[in-house]
Amino acid sequence: MMEGFDRKWNKNSTTNPTATYTNLSHGEYQFLVRGIDKDKVSQARKLTIIIHPPWYKTNIAKVFGGLLAFLITFAGFQLYKQTFRRIEVEKMNEKKMQFFINISHEIRTPLSLIIDPLEKLISLPSNAENQRLFGIMHQNANRIFRLINQLMDVRKLDKGKMLVKFQETDLCSFISNIAESYNYLATSKEITLEVIKEKSTIKAWIDPLNFEKVITNLLSNAFKFTNTGGKITVYISELKRSAQIIVEDNGIGIKKTDSEKIFNRFYQVNSKETRNITGTGIGLHLSRSLVELHKGRLFAEPCENITGSRFIIQIPLGNKHLVKEDLITSENMLPAPSQAFLDIPTSSKLQNTPSKPQSTYKIMVVEDELEIRNYLVEELKPLYKVIAFENGKQAHSCLLKEMPDLILSDIMMPEMDGITFCKKVKNHIETNHIPIILLTALSKEEDKAEGIETGADMYLIKPFSTNFLKKSIVNLLENRNKIFNKWKNKNEKYELDPIDIQSHDEILIQKVMTIIRDNISNNDLNVEMLADGVGISRVHMHRKLKEITNQSARDLIKNVRMKQAAYILVNKKINVSEVAYSLGYSSLSHFSTTFKSYYGISPKEYAEQEQNNTQTEQS
Incomplete structure (x- = not known):
């Protein structure tokens, strides 16, 4: 036993x-x-038997296993804390970015009322002192504008929507021109600014508009952290496979521990030297992101032997590393980049050919900001008859009464915003021909797309130039007169809008109108049927109708049906439901809703009103 x-x-x-x-389990028996x-x-005779446990069941193994489990648990907890902290930092950065963007939108409107009038003052004759003061104001106003644009650029980079187009550029002349625009700042701060070029010409493929932001940020930082009497040097050289730009200063410098952190978004060095120097903390983050779009790198290091810092940009030579679709050749070069600090404009620079007076035209201004509304009215009043409203609801209520030739509207307004107002204008038969220019501080691509999709003819971002706005108004009015003619008198109420077209376009329209007339009672009448009948693609049909009539195929069909409905209601003794079914509407309610959106009253009320008008005229 x-x-x-x-x-x-x-x-x-x-x-x-x-x-x-x-x-037998391990133990003593x-x-x-x-x-x-x-x-x-x-x-009984007794024999003692001892069975030793396996190694993994020894006490040492148990202690080691417990310690390992503790370490794994601790490491998992630390990883969770780091992940949670990272998510919280990302959320906080997102909140900061959204806050800055919201503030930027608010700043754009008053900035419009600073830059544009200031440019007008600069263009006027004045003494040298006033010109100097105006120049300082203009430079700092543009600095605010650049900071706002930096915030927008960071958002575009986050969303992967930053557009880059590369062209071969001489870095020496490109960077020298940017540096020259800082001469006034260098003189005022008694700082020596020098550009040293290894060669007279160093060619590289860059996006001038975005790469200028990088150089501007680095130079602005150098001036910000360099004391009076200091020196800033820009070195441009060519390495074996890359071009190198170094921006070096003898300012307060950076620590090695901060050389990477300064490129983090919203990071700012906390030291007694930088305590009184303010900033947004996004300039270097944006600069590195833009350099990486060029397949290059941007890094910082302390200066050797002297106090100061060096920012080094290295971008590959040639264009084999770039996507072919992003390259721009000499046939379609991008415009030259704007300068970081603009020269004080003279009257000759800002003189524009005055727009031809169009006193017969009426412009409707819709803007909730009193100052900018009054400013637009004062600027346009010498050229046009101007009526102004503070929101879309007020403007829409007076739209049919005033019948303006062009509408200038803000987007963000109380009661009825600009997008809703634009939709209502474009969906009404009496007003869908009116050009609309949207003014807004919203600069995201999706905001622009939404504005254009509603039928707006132009989308201007604040701050804007009134000279550009005036010329845009002239062009829109002239182009609209060429492609669309409004009804001339009441006798043409039931006729189709006269169309100024060429012979081949006239043939196309005749075919389209024949198909519409022959199939007007067909509920399936649409752009595909028109395209098949004419023998062209759906996209081509839509584009041609838009060019010739300024209407989509759907709107053209709807217009013809509504005009025919109005004619039948007045001249034929049949009820509303019969009119609806004869025009291809299977739903009476849909017909009534569509009719009311075009004429403002129901079909029955329209028929009664026209009959009463006829009786009044006969009596």
């Missing part, structure tokens, strides 16, 4: 005096053996 394992004695015969145990002869039982 095995004590601790067997509960009773096991009997074996003398022919098989063995005991076998195969499933006592094996007892005794003999039995009839009724006699011998004294």
Whole structure:
């Protein structure tokens, strides 16, 4: 019997005096053996058996396993904390970015009323001191504008919507021109600014508009952190496979521990030297992101032997590393970049050919900001008859009464915003021909797309130039007169709008109108049916109708049906439901809703009103 394992004695015969145990756990056992002869039982003999545990069940293994489990748990907890902290930092950065963008939108409107009038003052004759003061104001106003644009650029980079177009550029002349625009700032701060070029010409493929932002940010930082009497040097050189630009200053410098952190978004060095220097903390982050779009790198390091810092840009030579679709050749070069600090404009620079007076035209201004509304009215009043409203609801209520030739509207307004107002204008038969210019501080691509999709003819971002706005108004009015003619008198109420078209376009319109007339009662009449009948693609049909009639195929079909409905209601003695079904409407409510959106009243009210007018005229 095995004590601790067997509960009773096991009997074996003398022919098989063995005991076998195969499933003993580790530990100490006592094996007892005794003999039995009839009724006699011998004294039990005892054998001590010790079974050692496997290595993984030893005490040392248990301690090690517990320690390992603790370390894994601790590491997992730390990883969770870091992930949670990273998510919280990302959320906080997103909130900061959204806050800055919201503030930027608010700043754009008053900035419009600073830059544009200031440019007008600069263009006027004045003494040298006034010109100097105006120049300082103009430079700082543009600095605010650049900061706003930096915030927008960071958002575009986050969304992957930053547009880059590369062209071969001489870095030496490109950077020298930017540096020259800082001469006034260098003189005022008594700082020496020098550009050292290894060669007279170093060609590289860059996006001038975005790369200028990088150089501007680095130079602005250098001036910000360099004391009076200091020196800033820009080195331009060519390495084996890349071009290198170094912006070096002998300012307060940076620590090695901060050389990477300064490129983090919103990071600012906290030291007694930088405590009184303010900034947004996004300039270097944006600069590195833009350099990386050029497949290059931007890094910082302390200056050797002297106090100061060096920012180094390295971008590959040639264009094999770039996407072919992003390259721009000499046939379609981008415009030259704007300068970081603009020269004080003279009257000759800002003189524009005055727009031809159009006193017969009426412009509707819709803007909730009193100052900018009054400013627009004063600027346009010498050229046009101007009416102004503070929101879309007020403007829409007077739209049919005033019938302006062009609408100038803000987007963000109380009661009815500009997008809703634009939709209502473009969906009404009497007003869908009116050009609309949207003015807004919203500069995201999706905002622009939404504005254009509603039918707006132009989308201007604040701050804007009134000279550009005036010329845009002239062009829109002239172009609209070429492609669309309004009804001339009441007798043409039920006729289609006269269209000024060329002979091949006239043939196309005749075919389209024949198909519409023959299928006007067909509920399936649409652009596909028109395209199939004429023998062109759906996209081509839509584009041609838009060019010729300024209407989509759907709107053209709707216009014809509504005019035909108005004619039948007045001249035929049939009820509204019969009119609806005869014009391809399977739903009476849909017909009534569409009719009311075009004429402002229901079909029944329209018929009664026209009959009353006819009786009044006859009497």
